[in-house]
Amino acid sequence: MFYALMGIVVTAVAILMYNHQSGELFGYPIEAIGSVAVLSTLLLFLLSGRGSRRSAPPLKSLKYLVLWAALGLLLVLGYSFKDDARMLVSRVTGELVPGSAMVSSDGSVSFRRSAGGHFQVSADVNGSSLSMLVDSGASAVVLTRDDAEAIGIDTARLNYIAPVSTANGRTFTAPIVLDSISVGGLQANNVRAMVAQDGALRESLLGMSYLDRLGSWSVSGDRLTMSR
Incomplete structure (x- = not known):
């Protein structure tokens, strides 16, 4: 009992x-x-x-x-002490699980660099969870075709008219607007984005069209910090 x-x-x-x-x-x-x-x-x-x-x-x-x-x-x-407990859990999870946000008391979130040398984040895109690579060299958020379809976008109806250069060479993307992107609770609405052609990208990119909507973001050592 x-x-x-x-x-x-x-x-x-x-x-x-x-x-x-x-x-x-x-x-x-x-x-x-x-x-x-x-x-x-x-x-x-x-x-x-x-x-x-x-x-x-x-x-x-x-x-x-x-x-x-x-x-x-x-x-x-x-x-x-719910707030302190939540922050403690998020910090432990962020250290152990790649892409998990570590939430600070000031509302900022941070991510540890992955073993591959990049910052991988778990993002909520149009209500669905996606793993994305933070890329300040990308002018906009870029989704792979599989990720775009996973969040409900009909990729067959898109117009691939915007040329871009990737690590795999030159390709074309389809411009779209995402209803929302939230990373660690930092949400931006009506975010300009692109969908890459099949095979052009291995993973989706969190580019400047989202990063520019933040109050600030910075990289120090192996840690990426974002804030409103």
């Missing part, structure tokens, strides 16, 4: 941590959800001790009281 309720409390903490920025959960204010979670923990404590309190020795009752108090404290602390 104790471990099951411990799991419930830990799950509640995780949900509150990862949804607090939206301001609501299941259509209700996040503060209300947090209050209900705390009160539910106390209620479960009272109900669990209801049937055994009369026969339980005082020391055993005290033990249960301490355990339930610890559960309630865990829930409160987890929600109170």
Whole structure:
């Protein structure tokens, strides 16, 4: 019983941590959800001790009281330090998983250089997740045909009229406008982009048409930092 309720409390903490920025959960204010979670923990404590309190020795009752108090404290602390916990998780993930953003307290995000010497980022493009290579030498965002199709673009209807030079030689691209691109929570809308012909690129490029929409971006050593 104790471990099951411990799991419930830990799950509640995780949900509150990862949804607090939206301001609501299941259509209700996040503060209300947090209050209900705390009160539910106390209620479960009272109900669990209801049937055994009369026969339980005082020391055993005290033990249960301490355990339930610890559960309630865990829930409160987890929600109170949700921002710090999220930043810690993002930093650990960013160090271990290539392309994952490391979020700082000032709202900036950073990425570590990959083993290949490039900056690979995980970007949300028109609501779909894509792995992209940051390329300040590209004047615009450039999508491979496969990535363009993955986010719902009908590549067969595009006009490949814009000539570009790539590492594989000269090719043609189709100009498009993307509804949104978000990298580590830094979102830009109506972003100018191009779709490359099949085989022209091995991976999509996050070019200047997105980078220019940021407040700032810089490279220091093996770290790329972006901010609003």
